[in-house]
Amino acid sequence: MDILNYAFMQRALLAAVLVGITAPAVGIYLVQRRQALMGDGIGHVAMTGVGLGFLLSTSPVWMATAVSVLGAVLMELIRWYGKTRGDIALAMLFYGGMAGGVMLINLAPGGSNANLMSYLFGSLSTVSQEDVTAICLLAAFVVLVTLGLRRQLFAVSQDEEFARVTGLPVRALNLLTAVTAAVTVTVAMRVVGLLLVSALMVVPVAAAQQLSRSFAATFAIAVAIGVSVTISGTVTSYYQDVPPGATIVLLAIGVFILLTALATPLARRRTRAAAQEAGDPVECAIPATRGPGTKVGA
Numbered sequence: 001m002d003i004l005n006y007a008f009m010q011r012a013l014l015a016a017v018l019v020g021i022t023a024p025a026v027g028i029y030l031v032q033r034r035q036a037l038m039g040d041g042i043g044h045v046a047m048t049g050v051g052l053g054f055l056l057s058t059s060p061v062w063m064a065t066a067v068s069v070l071g072a073v074l075m076e077l078i079r080w081y082g083k084t085r086g087d088i089a090l091a092m093l094f095y096g097g098m099a100g101g102v103m104l105i106n107l108a109p110g111g112s113n114a115n116l117m118s119y120l121f122g123s124l125s126t127v128s129q130e131d132v133t134a135i136c137l138l139a140a141f142v143v144l145v146t147l148g149l150r151r152q153l154f155a156v157s158q159d160e161e162f163a164r165v166t167g168l169p170v171r172a173l174n175l176l177t178a179v180t181a182a183v184t185v186t187v188a189m190r191v192v193g194l195l196l197v198s199a200l201m202v203v204p205v206a207a208a209q210q211l212s213r214s215f216a217a218t219f220a221i222a223v224a225i226g227v228s229v230t231i232s233g234t235v236t237s238y239y240q241d242v243p244p245g246a247t248i249v250l251l252a253i254g255v256f257i258l259l260t261a262l263a264t265p266l267a268r269r270r271t272r273a274a275a276q277e278a279g280d281p282v283e284c285a286i287p288a289t290r291g292p293g294t295k296v297g298a
Contacts, residue, residue: 012125015127018139022139028205029154030177033177042181044095048097049068051102069182073178121246142184145180192230204222228255
């Protein structure tokens with residue numbers, strides 16, 4: 001394949017694979033916690049980090065990581081103590097992050113809003129070797145957390161009160177989930193873009209839930225879908241000269257629609273078969289359905 005003859009495409013494909021693994025790996029916990037849009041909010045905050053990176057002439061990826069982690073911690077603190085005004089505080093944090101990023105990059109020497117486009121919607125040609133190094137290190141952290149602490153994170157995502165009774169450090173695990181989500185946003189921003197990264201966290205998980213209700217199977221299927229759509233979207237973007245982030249997200253949504261269409265009749269058949277084995281009338285059977293908000297079992 002001639003696509004592998006170019007160094008920038010080698011870097012882009014490696015970054016795409018890492019994004020395809022990390023985004024659904026974190027997204028499955030966010031979907032369980034009904035915080036599917038958390039990645040979108042962190043993406044807004046990370047824009048300030050990108051702007052600071054340009055202003056201070058440092059790595060935008062590492063600066064975005066620091067700012068997005070701080071923003072994720074603030075989001076968790078607001079969720080704990082915000083009460084009635086929490087939604088207003090979160091809105092100010094999100095929109096302030098976006099406005100701050102635009103302002104800072106315009107204040108940077110030679111900066112303009114055009115520099116933000118590759119971070120907002122992803123870009124293949126701008127993924128540098130330094131970006132790949134940062135993405136690899138951050139992705140390793142995400143994989144270690146999401147796999148190494150999968151039992152604890154799953155327990156907290158399912159029922160915080162039960163997890164607290166069993167002795168788990170619920171607040172610490174919630175903070176770790178938020179920090180991991182923030183790191184994932186910065187991992188994905190060079191390929192998918194800050195404004196679309198939340199979709200890659202949620203859509204593959206929602207698609208995987210159409211096929212399985214167990215946590216392990218859903219996790220594996222979601223990661224497989226994530227890797228497939230990121231690689232396919234990156235290759236399509238190269239040959240068709242279309243934005244990689246939008247292409248990847250549209251492919252993920254297409255997979256979700258396809259699996260939903262296939263899963264619905266299969267679920268009805270299983271329901272009818274189960275009703276017949278039990279000796280109940282088919283009309284009395286309750287169809288098994290799954291949706292993006294369905295919680296998966298252990």
